[in-house]
Amino acid sequence: MAAPGGNKIRNAKLVLLGDVGTGKSSLVLRFVKGQFVEFQESTIGAAFFSQTLAVNDETVKFEIWDTAGQERYHSLAPMYYRGAAAAVIVYDMTNAASFARAKKWVQELQSQGSPNTIMALAGNKADRLEDREISAEEAQTYAQENGLFFMETSAKTAINVNDMFYEIAKRLIRVQPVQNSQGMTLADKPSQRIVNTTSCCS
Amino acid sequence: MESSSASHPNFYDIGNRVLSRSRWRIPMESSSSSHPNLYDIGNRVLSRSRWRIPMESSSASYPNFNDFTSRLRQPAAADLLQSIKSFTVSFSLQNPHASYDNGKRVQDFLATMETSINEHPLWAHASYEEIDNAIECLEKYIMTKLFNNTFPSSTEDLKLDLEISEKVSLLQHFIKPDHLDVPRVLQNEASWLFAAKELQKINAFKAPRDKLLCIINCCHAINNLLLDISMTSNHKPAGDDDFLPILIYVTIKANPPQLHSNLKYVKLFRKHSKLVSEVEYCLTNLISAKTFIKSIDATSLSMDASQFHKRMQLAKLANAAQSYEGNKPTNQQEYMDVRGYSRYPFMDAEARDLRFEDVHKLLGLYKHQVARYAMLSEALNQLSINENQLLSVINVPQGAEKMKQQINRNAL
Numbered sequence: 001m002a003a004p005g006g007n008k009i010r011n012a013k014l015v016l017l018g019d020v021g022t023g024k025s026s027l028v029l030r031f032v033k034g035q036f037v038e039f040q041e042s043t044i045g046a047a048f049f050s051q052t053l054a055v056n057d058e059t060v061k062f063e064i065w066d067t068a069g070q071e072r073y074h075s076l077a078p079m080y081y082r083g084a085a086a087a088v089i090v091y092d093m094t095n096a097a098s099f100a101r102a103k104k105w106v107q108e109l110q111s112q113g114s115p116n117t118i119m120a121l122a123g124n125k126a127d128r129l130e131d132r133e134i135s136a137e138e139a140q141t142y143a144q145e146n147g148l149f150f151m152e153t154s155a156k157t158a159i160n161v162n163d164m165f166y167e168i169a170k171r172l173i174r175v176q177p178v179q180n181s182q183g184m185t186l187a188d189k190p191s192q193r194i195v196n197t198t199s200c201c202s
Numbered sequence: 203m204e205s206s207s208a209s210h211p212n213f214y215d216i217g218n219r220v221l222s223r224s225r226w227r228i229p230m231e232s233s234s235s236s237h238p239n240l241y242d243i244g245n246r247v248l249s250r251s252r253w254r255i256p257m258e259s260s261s262a263s264y265p266n267f268n269d270f271t272s273r274l275r276q277p278a279a280a281d282l283l284q285s286i287k288s289f290t291v292s293f294s295l296q297n298p299h300a301s302y303d304n305g306k307r308v309q310d311f312l313a314t315m316e317t318s319i320n321e322h323p324l325w326a327h328a329s330y331e332e333i334d335n336a337i338e339c340l341e342k343y344i345m346t347k348l349f350n351n352t353f354p355s356s357t358e359d360l361k362l363d364l365e366i367s368e369k370v371s372l373l374q375h376f377i378k379p380d381h382l383d384v385p386r387v388l389q390n391e392a393s394w395l396f397a398a399k400e401l402q403k404i405n406a407f408k409a410p411r412d413k414l415l416c417i418i419n420c421c422h423a424i425n426n427l428l429l430d431i432s433m434t435s436n437h438k439p440a441g442d443d444d445f446l447p448i449l450i451y452v453t454i455k456a457n458p459p460q461l462h463s464n465l466k467y468v469k470l471f472r473k474h475s476k477l478v479s480e481v482e483y484c485l486t487n488l489i490s491a492k493t494f495i496k497s498i499d500a501t502s503l504s505m506d507a508s509q510f511h512k513r514m515q516l517a518k519l520a521n522a523a524q525s526y527e528g529n530k531p532t533n534q535q536e537y538m539d540v541r542g543y544s545r546y547p548f549m550d551a552e553a554r555d556l557r558f559e560d561v562h563k564l565l566g567l568y569k570h571q572v573a574r575y576a577m578l579s580e581a582l583n584q585l586s587i588n589e590n591q592l593l594s595v596i597n598v599p600q601g602a603e604k605m606k607q608q609i610n611r612n613a614l
Contacts, residue, residue: 047444068442
């Protein structure tokens with residue numbers, strides 16, 4: 001169905017993973033609050049967000065699922081990332097432990113998640129250069145070895161935040177073209193739905 | 203028309219019956235009369251609605267059975283009525299089960315009917331909302347009618363429900379927000395109470411959508427509390443790091459009835475195209491809260507392992523005593539008074555009279571009695587009184603006198 005803007009809307013579930021204190025929510029809030037797409041509403045909940053991005057002639061509507069980063073809730077994560085079209089794994093570049101945790105997430109997604117999920121690694125708090133514990137090279141090498149794309153971000157200064165989501169949107173369109181989305185179903189539910197924008201949540 | 207209304211599902215009647223139980227107005231009013239403050243809080247908590255289905259509008263007008271039934275009363279709707287009737291009849295002849303297969307049957311039927319309604323001449327010029335309304339009415343109608351065939355009722359489901367509610371009833375005794383690392387600034391009992399009340403309403407409804415709304419309203423209350431706090435304090439919004447622990451705490455406080463079965467039912471029978479986005483996120487959070495609660499052990503909470511075991515043990519004793527006292531708070535005087543057969547309701551029972559639900563009670567009584575006996579025995583031991591000697595004099599003449607003498611002797 002046609003959206004008010006005239007082009008197709010693609011719904012994409014994006015899950016956020018990362019340790020407590022890495023700034024997952026701040027990152028998303030920066031993205032959701034900083035964008036404005038005509039006729040499209042965004043959602044700013046406490047833990048659920050949505051935002052639309054126009055990429056060429058397509059519109060991607062991200063449905064962003066935050067997860068609890070505390071270790072004690074780790075085992076619950078599969079319920080959240082099941083069927084996700086994209087995952088952003090966030091670590092705090094001033095905290096080596098959070099990078100180790102991020103690697104755990106990557107491993108888990110590689111073994112438990114869907115091979116079609118687009119994974120992004122975000123080294124957050126890039127504004128705090130003097131406190132850096134993880135070098136960009138180290139993270140970049142790790143990302144390359146594991147087929148993720150990597151960016152250092154700062155929710156505070158907005159560095160790379162929009163670029164990262166834009167890049168995810170572009171990859172989604174490239175990897176999973178609308179026409180073929182039928183054949184790309186993940187788990188028991190398609191990761192992307194082409195819907196009338198007024199239809200959900202009623 | 204008359205003959206068709208007699209042989210076909212009577213939507214007017216069903217519609218009225220379903221609507222008369224309209225969740226929104228009734229619960230709000232009743233809570234306003236008994237808890238004026240809660241009502242205020244509820245309004246405040248819910249007023250900042252970011253959900254696209256504000257509670258107010260869903261109350262009276264949605265789904266609107268009048269529009270749906272007035273279309274179905276037209277002769278052109280005969281084919282739809284026939285499909286609905288044959289589906290509900292054939293479904294109700296099956297063995298009752300909340301299985302994946304039955305979920306799929308309902309989902310397939312709703313999808314087929316959606317196509318039929320979309321293409322039906324009666325809805326030829328209908329808006330998207332009118333068609334959506336028709337599907338919602340249909341879901342509510344068939345699920346209300348087939349409730350007994352679809353709500354989880356297997357032994358396994360009952361066992362899980364019981365296991366979770368028993369676990370929660372123990373945790374309720376001692377769990378504090380700090381044990382789940384809920385930051386102090388977020389601790390707001392009033393908002394949590396409101397969220398818990400929403401969850402507790404879940405069994406007041408049969409339709410999956412209505413049950414789901416209880417869950418959404420609960421999440422919504424927590425959501426708005428967090429948004430409020432992020433605007434009025436220095437607390438940085440921490441997303442699900444904050445949300446999930448509060449939801450777990452609220453779920454423990456609420457101990458909603460048949461939590462496992464209700465979640466399973468909503469997941470199987472709520473129309474899948476509606477179980478997306480924020481709604482799906484809410485449901486997932488509650489399912490994960492349930493999973494967490496079910497698996498809570500000494501290592502799950504911010505609490506010393508030995509402390510955890512001790513608290514659980516005490517909670518078990520307290521619950522056993524409570525069920526023994528018929529849900530009255532235990533008071534020392536009553537505890538001392540052991541006479542009266544009515545306190546031991548199974549004394550005259552035969553094994554064949556016992557029902558499954560008696561097991562819980564029986565076990566509670568048993569545990570209470572064992573705990574009590576162990577304490578009495580220890581007390582006698584400390585008084586150096588031989589139990590058997592004591593029992594041997596209990597029924598002889600002047601037994602009481604002899605007992606007193608013995609106690610006095612020992613006391614000296």
